[in-house]
Amino acid sequence: VSARAAALAGNSLTGLFTLARARGAVDLAVGTPGCPRTPHALVEEAARALRAGRNQYEHPAGDPGLRQWIAETAGDGADPDREITITAGATEALYVALLSTLDPGDEVVLFSPGYEQFAAAVALVGARPRFVPLHAPDWRHDPAELAAAFTPRTRAVLLNTPANPTGRVLTAGELRDIAGLCARWNTTAICDEVYRGFVFDGHEHLSVARVPELAGRSIVIGSLSKSHAVSGWRLGFLRSDPERTTALRRVHELTTNGTAAPLQAAAARAAGSADPEEIRREMGRRRDLAQHIFSGLGMKSAPVEGGCFLFADISPLTGGREDCTAFVRRLLDRSGVLLAPGAPFFADLAQGRNWVRIAFNRPEETLREAEHRLAAG
Numbered sequence: 409v410s411a412r413a414a415a416l417a418g419n420s421l422t423g424l425f426t427l428a429r430a431r432g433a434v435d436l437a438v439g440t441p442g443c444p445r446t447p448h449a450l451v452e453e454a455a456r457a458l459r460a461g462r463n464q465y466e467h468p469a470g471d472p473g474l475r476q477w478i479a480e481t482a483g484d485g486a487d488p489d490r491e492i493t494i495t496a497g498a499t500e501a502l503y504v505a506l507l508s509t510l511d512p513g514d515e516v517v518l519f520s521p522g523y524e525q526f527a528a529a530v531a532l533v534g535a536r537p538r539f540v541p542l543h544a545p546d547w548r549h550d551p552a553e554l555a556a557a558f559t560p561r562t563r564a565v566l567l568n569t570p571a572n573p574t575g576r577v578l579t580a581g582e583l584r585d586i587a588g589l590c591a592r593w594n595t596t597a598i599c600d601e602v603y604r605g606f607v608f609d610g611h612e613h614l615s616v617a618r619v620p621e622l623a624g625r626s627i628v629i630g631s632l633s634k635s636h637a638v639s640g641w642r643l644g645f646l647r648s649d650p651e652r653t654t655a656l657r658r659v660h661e662l663t664t665n666g667t668a669a670p671l672q673a674a675a676a677r678a679a680g681s682a683d684p685e686e687i688r689r690e691m692g693r694r695r696d697l698a699q700h701i702f703s704g705l706g707m708k709s710a711p712v713e714g715g716c717f718l719f720a721d722i723s724p725l726t727g728g729r730e731d732c733t734a735f736v737r738r739l740l741d742r743s744g745v746l747l748a749p750g751a752p753f754f755a756d757l758a759q760g761r762n763w764v765r766i767a768f769n770r771p772e773e774t775l776r777e778a779e780h781r782l783a784a785g
């Protein structure tokens with residue numbers, strides 16, 4: 409195998425997913441949702457599209473109706489024909505964004521802790537990560553540390569708001585500062601906004617596409633995986649300016665050339681049937697319940713501003729004597745509840761030893777069952 413493939417550690421969640429299934433555990437580790445529920449209309453439309461014979465290639469840029477819907481939900485005049493591209497999930501979108509922005513050896517600024525796949529994808533495209541620490545307890549960065557990470561070789565900054573695993577939502581001020589650095593160093597802001605609909609307590613999601621100083625230098629990554637509970641459908645998207653979109657589409661044509669046509673058709677017809685306000689309220693209730701359950705056990709976490717994860721400090725329970733992996737194993741053995749060890753989200757694994765990630769995009773019954781098992785165990 410190639411050196412770059414050999415160097416990949418593998419996704420830490422894939423093993424957990426298998427383990428949780430084998431043990432019949434309540435899985436609060438992997439971000440696979442049961443909340444919000446998959447809209448019934450989407451499933452009906454998918455069946456209809458298959459029966460209607462929508463079984464051949466879609467245009468590589470994606471179903472025009474779905475692009476139109478995505479452009480409308482952006483709410484700021486995005487052009488579906490020249491600025492939106494449908495991808496096989498946010499996962500493909502990330503890879504396409506990096507490949508069309510970076511050459512081998514270029515530097516990418518990204519935060520730690522952050523979504524595990526970011527660092528791996530940066531490595532896979534042969535670029536060099538420059539990690540900026542987020543500081544507990546509230547997971548903000550130090551502006552001086554961020555500024556110091558930019559160099560003449562910086563070609564991209566990789567953002568995620570609302571963030572996995574920290575639950576932070578970037579503020580207008582933070583985005584403006586980042587935009588200033590991007591302008592100064594001629595850098596593209598690539599922002600994973602897959603959790604854009606999940607924001608709580610008056611926090612507002614602000615897309616990089618709406619930051620004036622980032623005009624012409626931003627790429628948005630989106631997905632229906634979590635917003636519509638269709639992670640198995642592999643529906644994601646990219647939004648950028650027309651010039652970059654041309655480059656993105658060229659790379660996209662060489663990676664997947666498009667995702668499942670009948671599922672795109674179904675989403676085009678029925679994605680709008682989900683009520684964003686209802687979903688936001690529902691997710692807020694799940695967050696409150698998860699915070700109640702896990703703070704009740706003695707774990708400490710910052711208030712979750714957005715996204716679908718609680719990132720919790722286990723040291724009040726372990727006294728620092730047990731690391732996150734041992735803790736997660738013990739909880740699985742004793743209570744049949746699976747959490748995600750926090751270490752893989754950190755550039756330096758040792759810094760994550762006291763953290764676990766808890767996915768709360770679950771039906772209430774699932775969270776109650778976890779509560780029950782944890783109390784019994």
Ligand code: PMP
Pocket residue numbers: 439496497498499500523568572600602630631632633639642643644
């Ligand atoms: N980005 C983030 C921040 C995620 O948490 C996830 C999935 N949990 C993804 C991307 C992957 O999304 P998709 O299923 O659309 O590939």
Ligand code: GLN
Pocket residue numbers: 419421422437438439440572
């Ligand atoms: N993104 C999902 C999560 O963070 C996992 C997706 C995957 O790794 N296949 O839980």
